[in-house]
Amino acid sequence: MKILVINSGSSSIKFQLLDMEEERVLASGLVERIGEASGLLATKFNPDTEQQQVVKLEQQIADHRQGMLAAIALLTDADQGIIKDASEIGAIGHRVVHGGEDFHQPTVISKEVLEAITANIPLAPLHNPANLDGITVAMDLFPAVPQVAVFDTAFHQSMPPHAYMYALPHAYYTEDRVRRYGFHGTSHKFVATETAKMLGKPLGECNLITIHLGNGCSMTAVENGVSVDTSLGMTPLEGLVMGTRSGDVDPAIHTFLHRNKGMSLDDIDEVLNKESGLKGLCGMNDMRDIHDAIAQGDERAKLALEVQTYRNKKYIGAYMAVLGRVDGLVFTAGIGENDPDVRALSLKGLEAFGVKIDARLNDQRVKEPLQISSADSTIPVLVIPTNEELAIARETLAIVQG
């Protein structure tokens, strides 16, 4: 079956067409600058093969509907296209950021599901409306094709109350749904599943710490295959130090900034999400630039690396305590897969807890699943490239095949 995966943002649509017989990517593309004077549609056909072909089109894309139509027109183009017509698409999988407490797993989209995603807009005011745009257009264009919502939050719905409750007045939870939800769930579940395969154990018997370090960063404690704690909270701001997001801060800093600098709540929200993290600490949010700057003697870049990796280590220690027994530590995403220094610094000092990496194995950008721990490490350390599109396609296939 061919599955189209859609990740719809406020002004963009990311899409991938996969042939699930061989789990092969047929085409992968991005519609950008929707609603602006000039939009861009870029598609790679057969991206993982020698026949790769890239097509870029600049044209005005008024809205998500036009964007989706342009993408489908390219996929089915008589000369360049990869499928004869859209009826070859067996199912569509949509990434949805916030499922609140309503969704514990991927779900076929119905009227009730659309209503529930809409009801969760207050929890993800930027993401859920954009996700809904993509879903409604796809449902309208392909009414006969099953459409599945795969939620970023669903994997973490197994967290127990003692992990998801904030120590705030209880009514904030019962009336306003203020609690920890966690995100990146599709990625954490995917790498946990792949790690179990590598360890040769059923996922349901694995205790793992999955460490997703990209532009957004999060860590999850996986007990017997399910998430029991994760570092992102009610919003994707809590926890680890990210590219531009602060992660954990003393909540009283909000009041301090307001009183002492006259900043509004919106200003503070903007700073914590877009001007903090690595960028706040050293002015750069791409780890590659940070390494270049460190090589030039930039002390603030060095500090940014230290603050991020120290926070990683603190969370690893916390999740070791949560799990008691750890069968594997796994790094993934842009930094986790590509940055040996971040991996080594995040684990430095954990040797006494049975975590030892092999410096030679660690010293590479990892493209395929790889164990990087040394032979005498009691806890295996792995790097597993994440693949959220494939994960969404697999979840979608499993749902439509019952």
Ligand code: AMP
């Ligand atoms: P992601 O959000 O998973 O796409 O990760 C994006 C981030 O990965 C970038 O902002 C970089 O900080 C980081 N990254 C990508 N490639 C490398 C690399 N070769 N070395 C270190 N960090 C990298």
